Amino acid sequence: MSDNDSTQTTGVLGRLNPITMPLRYKLGLVGLVLLGALPMFIDSTMALTFAGAYFFGVYAMSWDVVSGYTGQISFGHGLFFGVGGYTSALLNLGHGFDPLLSIPVGVVMAALAGIIIGVPALRLKGPYLSLVTLVAPLILVQIFIYRSDIFNGEQGLSGVDPLFGLNTFGDEAMFYYVAFGLFVFVLAVLWIVTRTDAGPVFTAIREDEDAVEAVGLSPAKFKIMAFVLSAAIGGLAGAMIVHTPNGNASPTTLLSITVNVEVIIAAILGGMGTIVGAAIGGVALILLRDQLSAVDLVVPLFDTPISDMDFLVFTLITFVLLFALPGGIIRWATGIGGWLTQRVRGEDPEIAADGGTKTPPEQVYENYTEELREILGGDDDDEH
Amino acid sequence: MSTETDHGEETDAVAANGSVSPDDGLLVLDEIRKEFGGLVAVDDLSFAVEEQEILGFIGPNGAGKSTTFNCVVGRFPPTSGTVYYKGEDVTGTNAHTMVQKGLARTFQEFRPFEDRTVLKNVSLALTPNRMFSMQGLRGKTKEKAAEICKRVGLGDRMHMTPDELPHAGLLRLELGRALATKPDLLLVDEPFAGLSGPEVESISDLLLELRDEGLTLVVVDHNMRGLLSLIDRGIVIQFGSMIAEGDPEAIKNDPTVQEAYLGGDEL
Known part of the structure; x- marks a missing residue:
């Protein structure tokens, strides 16, 4: 027993020891190694698809760290991707900045946008905040259209320099590694942030802000931190993607409602409030869409090929999964995994102890309904 | 006095x-x-x-x-x-x-963080109000939180979630969480x-x-x-x-x- 305790308390180094780490971490590491070797086995088109999937995984993680963890639901995370991407593209096109210089500027601008959205979040709760985040990217798109002379409207900016001077045709494997490197870097950063002291504070804000204040922690400070961190990472991904064949600085790639919503779907599917779940959800969503586009099946009643209806398909999958696995794929898998390992070791598997605790989507849903009731049904009490 | x-x-x-x-x-x-x-x-x-x-x-x-x-x-x-x-x-x-x-307080309508164990509820109160802190990784926080749990009579129930605690247990948790802020x-x-x-x-x-x-x-x-x-x-x-x-x-x-x-x- 004391041995067991000491391995638990050896801290961060102990946790990173591959021999003693839990099975799921080992599986994760093996998965990352396999993905690192993947370009040797796939063609260049597939490599670019994967690169796009990694970028989307980063988008989903950036959403998860603020919305999944603190429960401050953003419906317009594209704002941050857009600010990062357009900043970098404009600096590169207009002023000839090297992408290695323009990308960090994009990150800083996105972080500033994070403050602009994060500060209202201190006063606005649930549904109100979501409206602000929903509208912000729409306004930005309108500005881009209004000043088409600078931003080239709906078309967006193209012809920016690729990262590291790579060739759009021929260097697909290198673009794969650029995206993969970003993916692993962001995964590591957010994993560390959420597994050290800030993570439990973020999730506590999702649970009960007053109680967070009552233990002497400032919810405002941690909310702003989550917004800025999330915005900076979203901006980094947005700024990098415009310098790859995966996207350009256009509303469709960075800012559309589809992007905003798909990011949320990806994070919820994978497992809201886990970072790893969002990463897997984001990657899986793009790969799934790629597979769907190859399906020729035409939906009879609508006379539309299923590949054009991918958004509808994702929405349906999300609804089904929200009912079946409200915690997302990752929580379900670790739950099953833990149960299986206990079975294999001959221990009596504990009956699922999570019966009483709510999953993050359920908690957020509850907060929302409560706040909506306050907005809409304030007079109900008097009528009874 | x-x-x-x-x-x-x-x-x-x-x-x-x-x-x-x-x-x-x-x-x-x-x-x-x-x-x-x-x-x-x-x-x-x-x-x-x-x-x-x-x-x-x-x-x-x-x-x-x-x-x-x-x-x-x-x-x-x-x-x-x-x-x-x-x-x-x-x-x-x-x-x-x-x-x-x-100056610490307890809530009359108990407000534990339902999503985590008693021990982690108390640990949160030991977290410094700083943006970046790795204190939690060194295991000291956990020891201290366990000590406080024992102090308020929850020593044998540290790994339960709040919904498994009886009414009096939740009160003890409120007290423990408040005490962890060193009032x-x-x-x-x-x-x-x-x-x-x-x-x-x-x-x-x-x-x-x-x-x-x-x-x-x-x-x-x-x-x-x-x-x-x-x-x-x-x-x-x-x-x-x-x-x-x-x-x-x-x-x-x-x-x-x-x-x-x-x-x-x-x-």
Whole structure:
């Protein structure tokens, strides 16, 4: 027993020891190694698809760290991707900045946008905040259209320099590694942030802000931190993607409602409030869409090929999964995994102890309904 | 601290002329007033909390106890009046800053973080209010949190989630989480509601022990059951004003208090 305790308390180094780490971490590491070797086995088109999937995984993680963890639901995370991407593209096109210089500027601008959205979040709760985040990217798109002379409207900016001077045709494997490197870097950063002291504070804000204040922690400070961190990472991904064949600085790639919503779907599917779940959800969503586009099946009643209806398909999958696995794929898998390992070791598997605790989507849903009731049904009490 | 009678005289004087000085005690309320629209919830209330005493803050439902409480802990600012803590004007200071200054509270409607274990609830209160902190990884926090769990009688239930705890267990968790912030003054909101006789006794013992270790306590309650044997001194308020003040025996025999309470059934 004391041995067991000491391995638990050896801290961060102990946790990173591959021999003693839990099975799921080992599986994760093996998965990352396999993905690192993947370009040797796939063609260049597939490599670019994967690169796009990694970028989307980063988008989903950036959403998860603020919305999944603190429960401050953003419906317009594209704002941050857009600010990062357009900043970098404009600096590169207009002023000839090297992408290695323009990308960090994009990150800083996105972080500033994070403050602009994060500060209202201190006063606005649930549904109100979501409206602000929903509208912000729409306004930005309108500005881009209004000043088409600078931003080239709906078309967006193209012809920016690729990262590291790579060739759009021929260097697909290198673009794969650029995206993969970003993916692993962001995964590591957010994993560390959420597994050290800030993570439990973020999730506590999702649970009960007053109680967070009552233990002497400032919810405002941690909310702003989550917004800025999330915005900076979203901006980094947005700024990098415009310098790859995966996207350009256009509303469709960075800012559309589809992007905003798909990011949320990806994070919820994978497992809201886990970072790893969002990463897997984001990657899986793009790969799934790629597979769907190859399906020729035409939906009879609508006379539309299923590949054009991918958004509808994702929405349906999300609804089904929200009912079946409200915690997302990752929580379900670790739950099953833990149960299986206990079975294999001959221990009596504990009956699922999570019966009483709510999953993050359920908690957020509850907060929302409560706040909506306050907005809409304030007079109900008097009528009874 | 001089004698008990000294106390009485001093605070009696306070009640009489309604003026207190910032250094009268650890926590001093000077003519605190809180209005909601036209309703006066707290009516120019003044009193002082002495260091290391257990003060009962008593009043019937709707007397303004919780409102006073909330003005002190920084949930909302008073309409007028001044709150002094350790001689310093802290009126309108926000809740988490008050906690950092050493004034902790418990919630009457318990508010544990339902998504985590008892131990992790307490650990959160040990987390520094800093953007980047790796303290939690060194395992020290966990040890300390476990110690606090044992202190409040949850040693064998640290790994349960709050929904597995009985009512008294949740109260202990509230106390543990508040203690983890290392308070000098602890405001306990209606601890005895819904507890059985023996449970009241064991919680009282715990609060007395904490006082002996140097903590100052203000216990808010609407009935006096269990409270009179615990407190050193009590303040009774009704309609936002103080109606009686003194040692438990004096309060119990006070005619105004009896009138305020005996209409109801709980004394």
